[in-house]
Amino acid sequence: xxxxxxxxxxxxxxxxxxxDAASQRNRIVDVSVxxxxxxxxxxxxxxxxxxxxxxxxxxxxxxxxxxxxxxxxRILAGLDVPTSGRVLFDREDALKLTVQxxxxxxxxxxxxxxxxxxxxxxxxxxxRVRPRDxxxxxxxxxRRALELLDFVQLSGLEKRYPSQLSGGQRQRVAFARALxxxxxxLLLDEPFxxxxxxxxxxxxxxxxxxxxxxxxxxxxxxxxxxxxLELADRVVVMSExxxxxxxxxxxxxxxxxxxxxxxxxxxxxxxxVRLEQGKVWLDSRPIDLPQGNLPNGPAQxxxxxxxxxxxADPEQALWGTISAHRRxxxxxxxxxxxxxxxxxxxIELPADLRLELAREIAFRPxxxxxxxxxxxxxxx
Amino acid sequence: MAGARGLALKRxxxxxxxxxxLGFTLTYLSxxxxxxxAALVLKSATLGFSGFWEVVxxxxxxxxxxxxxxxxxAAAAVNAVFGVIIAWVLIRYxxxxxxxxxxxxxxxxxxPTAVAGIALTALYxxxxxxxxxxxxxxxxxxxxxxxxxVALIFIGLPFVVRTVQPVLEEFDRELExxxxxxxxxxxxxxxxxxxxxxxxAILTGFALALARAVGExxxxxxxxxxxPFYSEIAPLLIIIRLEEFGYAQAAAIGTAMLLISFGLLLFxxxxxxxxxxRFGHD
Amino acid sequence: MTDAAIAPLLVSQQRGTTVTTExxxxxxxxxxxxxxxxxxxxxxxxxxVFVEALRAGLGAYVAAxxxxxxxxxxxxxxxxxxxxxxxxxxFGLAASWAIAKFEFPGKSVLNTLIDLPFSVSPVISGxxxxxxxxxxxxxxxxxxxxxxxxxxxxxxxxLATIFVxxxxxARELVPxxxxxxxxxxxxALSLGASGWKTFFKVTLPNIxxxxxxxxxxxxxxxxxxxxxxxxxxxxxxxxxxxxxLHVEILYNxxxxxxxxxxxxxxxxxxxxxxxxxxxxxxxxxxxxxASRRH
Numbered sequence: 001x002x003x004x005x006x007x008x009x010x011x012x013x014x015x016x017x018x019x020d021a022a023s024q025r026n027r028i029v030d031v032s033v034x035x036x037x038x039x040x041x042x043x044x045x046x047x048x049x050x051x052x053x054x055x056x057x058x059x060x061x062x063x064x065x066x067x068x069x070x071x072x073x074r075i076l077a078g079l080d081v082p083t084s085g086r087v088l089f090d091r092e093d094a095l096k097l098t099v100q101x102x103x104x105x106x107x108x109x110x111x112x113x114x115x116x117x118x119x120x121x122x123x124x125x126x127x128r129v130r131p132r133d134x135x136x137x138x139x140x141x142x143r144r145a146l147e148l149l150d151f152v153q154l155s156g157l158e159k160r161y162p163s164q165l166s167g168g169q170r171q172r173v174a175f176a177r178a179l180x181x182x183x184x185x186l187l188l189d190e191p192f193x194x195x196x197x198x199x200x201x202x203x204x205x206x207x208x209x210x211x212x213x214x215x216x217x218x219x220x221x222x223x224x225x226x227x228x229l230e231l232a233d234r235v236v237v238m239s240e241x242x243x244x245x246x247x248x249x250x251x252x253x254x255x256x257x258x259x260x261x262x263x264x265x266x267x268x269x270x271x272x273v274r275l276e277q278g279k280v281w282l283d284s285r286p287i288d289l290p291q292g293n294l295p296n297g298p299a300q301x302x303x304x305x306x307x308x309x310x311x312a313d314p315e316q317a318l319w320g321t322i323s324a325h326r327r328x329x330x331x332x333x334x335x336x337x338x339x340x341x342x343x344x345x346x347i348e349l350p351a352d353l354r355l356e357l358a359r360e361i362a363f364r365p366x367x368x369x370x371x372x373x374x375x376x377x378x379x380x
Numbered sequence: 381m382a383g384a385r386g387l388a389l390k391r392x393x394x395x396x397x398x399x400x401x402l403g404f405t406l407t408y409l410s411x412x413x414x415x416x417x418a419a420l421v422l423k424s425a426t427l428g429f430s431g432f433w434e435v436v437x438x439x440x441x442x443x444x445x446x447x448x449x450x451x452x453x454a455a456a457a458v459n460a461v462f463g464v465i466i467a468w469v470l471i472r473y474x475x476x477x478x479x480x481x482x483x484x485x486x487x488x489x490x491x492p493t494a495v496a497g498i499a500l501t502a503l504y505x506x507x508x509x510x511x512x513x514x515x516x517x518x519x520x521x522x523x524x525x526x527x528x529x530v531a532l533i534f535i536g537l538p539f540v541v542r543t544v545q546p547v548l549e550e551f552d553r554e555l556e557x558x559x560x561x562x563x564x565x566x567x568x569x570x571x572x573x574x575x576x577x578x579x580x581a582i583l584t585g586f587a588l589a590l591a592r593a594v595g596e597x598x599x600x601x602x603x604x605x606x607x608p609f610y611s612e613i614a615p616l617l618i619i620i621r622l623e624e625f626g627y628a629q630a631a632a633i634g635t636a637m638l639l640i641s642f643g644l645l646l647f648x649x650x651x652x653x654x655x656x657x658r659f660g661h662d
Numbered sequence: 663m664t665d666a667a668i669a670p671l672l673v674s675q676q677r678g679t680t681v682t683t684e685x686x687x688x689x690x691x692x693x694x695x696x697x698x699x700x701x702x703x704x705x706x707x708x709x710x711v712f713v714e715a716l717r718a719g720l721g722a723y724v725a726a727x728x729x730x731x732x733x734x735x736x737x738x739x740x741x742x743x744x745x746x747x748x749x750x751x752x753f754g755l756a757a758s759w760a761i762a763k764f765e766f767p768g769k770s771v772l773n774t775l776i777d778l779p780f781s782v783s784p785v786i787s788g789x790x791x792x793x794x795x796x797x798x799x800x801x802x803x804x805x806x807x808x809x810x811x812x813x814x815x816x817x818x819x820x821l822a823t824i825f826v827x828x829x830x831x832a833r834e835l836v837p838x839x840x841x842x843x844x845x846x847x848x849x850a851l852s853l854g855a856s857g858w859k860t861f862f863k864v865t866l867p868n869i870x871x872x873x874x875x876x877x878x879x880x881x882x883x884x885x886x887x888x889x890x891x892x893x894x895x896x897x898x899x900x901x902x903x904x905x906x907l908h909v910e911i912l913y914n915x916x917x918x919x920x921x922x923x924x925x926x927x928x929x930x931x932x933x934x935x936x937x938x939x940x941x942x943x944x945x946x947x948x949x950x951x952a953s954r955r956h
Contacts, residue, residue: 079557079681099560099681112558115659116576126562129572163659181562390765395847396857401760408753409775412825416790419800423793462699469696473689481697483940487704489879490932490939492886493784494906495925498913499707502714502922509706534703556682566684595783597889598906602913615785619893622789627798634786641781 028217029089029184030055031076036085038071038241045071047241048085055090058211058218060228063238064264069221070189072238076219077187078102089184102185105178105216109190111170113162119173120145120158126181148176152210168199175210188220192227204231225265229253237261259371262302269345271301271318271338273370280370283340288316289368298373303365305333305348314362320345322359327351336361420638423631435632440608441617445636448614451525452593455532460586463540464578470541471548485541488534493598500531501602523605528613531599536589543585547578580655584648591644595637711929714922726912726923734900735908735924741816742891742904743884746823750880751873754831759865762839763847776832779825788822788893795821814896819904822890827883834876835869838949842868871946875939882935886928 031053038046046068053059061069074080075087078099087094094102113122123145127136136144149155152172162170171191178186191207192200208231211218222228228235229249237244237252237260245252245261256262263270274281276296280289289301311317320336327333328348334355336345347363349355389398424432435441470482488496504511504521511522521527551574559569597615605611614637621630683689716723726732757776761769779787793799795812805812812818846868850860866873888906895902903911905928912921943950 077557077561079561099557100563100565102561103563104561106558106561108554108558110552110554112552112554114555114559114573114577116579125559125564125572129559129562129564129568161658177558177562390767393764393844394851395763395844396851397759397861398764398766401756402764402766405753405757405760405772408756408828409772412821412828413775413778416794416825419793420786420790422800462696465692466696466699469693472683473693475693481700483936484700484704486936486939487708487932490882490886490935491708492888492906492925492928492932494888494909495711495886495928495932496707498909498921498925499710499714502710502918503706509710510702530703534707537703553682560681566688570684591781595781595786597783597785597892602910615783615889618785618789622792622893625798627793627796630789631793634783634789637783637786641783645781 027090027184028055028215030057031094031185031217031219032086032088032091033072033076034086034088036072036075036082036087038068038075038080039083044241046075046082049238049241049243051236051243051246053217053219055217056215058208058231058233059220060232060235061219061221061238062223062225062228062235062264063244064223066240067238068241069236069238071241073187073189073219073221076185077104077106079106103181103183105181105183105186107171107174107178107186107188107191109193111162111167111174111194113170113174113177115162117161118158119149119154119160119162119165122162122173123148123176123180125177145176145180148180149173151179152176166199167195168203171195171203172206179214179216183216186216186218188218190221190223193222200227207231229265237264239264254367256302256369259300259302262369262371267305267346268302269305269343269347270303271343271345272341273299273301275299275370275372282318282338286316287318289365289370292370294370294372300371300373301365301368302371303345303368305346306331307367308347308349308363308365310349311362311364317362317364319360319362320347322355322357322361324357325355334361336363417638420631420634423628424635427628427632431628432632432635435629436636440612441614441633441636443609444612444614444617445633445640447525447528447610447612448594448637449640451528451613452532452536452590452596455529455593456536456586456590458529458533459536459540459589460582463537463585463589464544464582467541467544467548471545485538488536488538493535493596494602496534496599497531497602500527500534500599504530504603522603523611525611527603527605528600528611531603532593532596535596535599536593539589539592540582540585543588544578544581547581551577577659580651580659583651587644587648587651591641594640594644708929711922711926714918715926717922718919722919723923723926726920727927729920731900731903732908732920732924735903735905736927738816738819738902739885739904739906742819742823743881745820746827746884747877747881749824750828750831751877753828754835754873754876757832758835758839758869759861761836762842763844773836776829776836779827779829784826784887784889785893787825787890791818791821791825791894813894814898814902816902818894819891819902822894823884823887826887826890827880830880830883831873831876834872834879834950838869838872839865869949871942871949875942875946875950878935878938878942882932885931 031051033049033051033053035048035050036046037044037048049068049072061072063069071080075082076094078094078097081095089102114125117125120142124141127141127144130136146155146158149158152175154169154172154176157165157169157173162173165173171194174191188207192203195203204227207220220231229252232249234246234248235252236246239260244264245257247255252261252265256265259270262268271282273287274297275291275294277286278291280287280291280299280301318338320338322334323337323344324335325332330351331348332351332353332355334347334349336347337343338345427435436445466485470478470485501522502508504514504527506512506515506520506522508522514521519526521530555573555577556569559573564572595615597613600613601616604613604616606613606616614633618630618633618637621627621633684692727736757772760766761772792813795801795805795818797806797813799813810817812821846864847860850864851857855863885904886906887904888910891904892907892910895904895907897903897907897911899911905924909921909925909928912918912924
């Protein structure tokens, strides 16, 4: 992973250059999570997760609620302590540092702005509470805060109070506030969750720009896979306290390595099949898809709606009865009932095809994955 | 029966009884509250403005009003500080007996003032449990201004606690976490982030305690000593004037006290309005 | 990491997040300060009442509270409460019905008027009735000619008590009824119930716990009111002394043990009031305005 090039011209010169040993506590770090376990009472929220994040990377922790992604984020921030395991910032033990010492910027879903302070005072807060010897003067604090306000494109709003701002504006102030302390690591907890769809999209683009300009190592938590795929350099897919897969957006979309990842990212349908004699079997019919080196026995066939084509040769293809169809953008989504069990499969076909309910269709997946039944436990 | 007493309903309603309910309410209020209060103002008006002014600024009256006001101020200030601590402890910490303590805070609301008055006197008199400890140190509480303040602290204690508690309970922990990630230590978080947010509630509780204390009679009258110009509170002076048949004078002092109370209430309303404007209705 | 490997960790030490609370020495110190303050200012006076009441022995205690003037005071206190509290219940129901079920101008003025007694000194609460009904009051001559005695008699005491206590019931009912809105009543009416039937069968059950709460507070204050009653009563032994006034008389005669004995009855009432109050708050918090005030 190449380090991000920092555009020093645009980002407020706050000593945030890699290798600047003088501001050791402000160096952008790489992060190492080693076998972190977090138990709440007897319930494990994290089952021993390990993860490496390179300096300057933008990483998404993606998963449904209960997957442990927020717990992991809070552990990185210092707001929570793992039951066991290690967390390293630049190969130094981060767990022995208190929250205050870690110098991590945290942006909350609900902004957590201080309502009794103006925008400018909010941004400057992290600088004002520093110990006397590290504390910049009031003038300097004000200057830096104004610079950051400008950087997040909210100039002119310095005297306003949070209650007088829109949601999107508040979140940008929260960003500026986190950036003001020259953090080593930027953590975002579902930062756009409280905003409406349009603002969310705008801020996503904005976040990517900011990241490219500042080059901070950034970890953000989201349950929105679209967001994760759009923004992140790498995506960490989590479920029930475990990491299912780590990869680039392309990797987790095109090469999911578990039923959970396949079904969580993008659209998918699955079919219960059998693997035998080198082939895939649906009910008692062979399908001409190779078994590969998967063991004999029950398995799940996963495919995506648009990775399917009508079978020119219906012999040994998949058969389904049309139960419903609807227009979907420029194509048509067809819901099929497949096999004796009537599994519901959704496929995408050209819009101009003539379709009737209860008709049968033979189709083949262009791309698909097979997962042996033992991995079904991880299926959401 | 819409439109009873000349008040028109803003919206027509199928629900009956508006006229009856409002009529009864207004009659009750008029008889019990408005007319008697009008009598008070009327009576003090019979002095004319200069007469009124003379009574209120007369040496003895002024001393009584000042005494009532400033001892109440001191007591309310003490209650503000300790009330916040008590509310903090009750809301933020868990310890055995917390619920009991929480319920007990309301005692001054429930206990008759005369009972509180004699109990406090018994405690702080030179031969009382606490008085006997303080007396050798030269600290006299009963029959002094300090005694008055002690009684007023008792009376006003629940006000600050009960106004601060709900605000503290709803306080967003994320704000504390945010402050910590920004580098603030616990002390800075409490004083720069939490207390300012609590300030409107603290001020409200303070003003309510103050308003209550200024007019307090029963719990003070026994411990005060009631020496004119020194430990004579304004309500007592009103009673003395009444017994002397100086109705107009009593009314004048009463009106002055009402003005002080209303001023304090206005203050409370302004604080709350300011808070709503500043902080938003979040 | 398999679940089998996690099992030993289940017993390992867990540190909760300590970012949002103080270090434990600070916590202990604050708790100690709070407890000390409450013990000093609240517990000691309460304890003192009972200790002083029993100082002359149980016999003297019983004698003090069964003495004729004491009994008269108890009876008067109960009588006054028996008149004032129901009267205030009716007022509270009427006022909250008007405020909660209808829209009309001047509501906030009405609400302020209802809260008025809380900002008025008890002595003034009594003073105003003396100014109106006293011998030298505005209606004094009229009452004298009709031979009606208000001040220095039961009616005056009742009036003063009503003034001081009428907000309690109303304040509990108004916010609750406002929150409950008019849906239930409109539904009942549309099903054919009359106004009164609706009120008794639909409205009242909805507000019963708040009503009880308000009644308990109203009663405690009614029985314990001192300043206002002191002004209007005339302090006639055996006739116009309520319990708090009787306590004062005994105390001023240096009859301390007897004074505290009668006071202890009032203190017991206060404790019972607190218990009922807490019990209601605990079980019916959502139906009581107290938990939702400002």
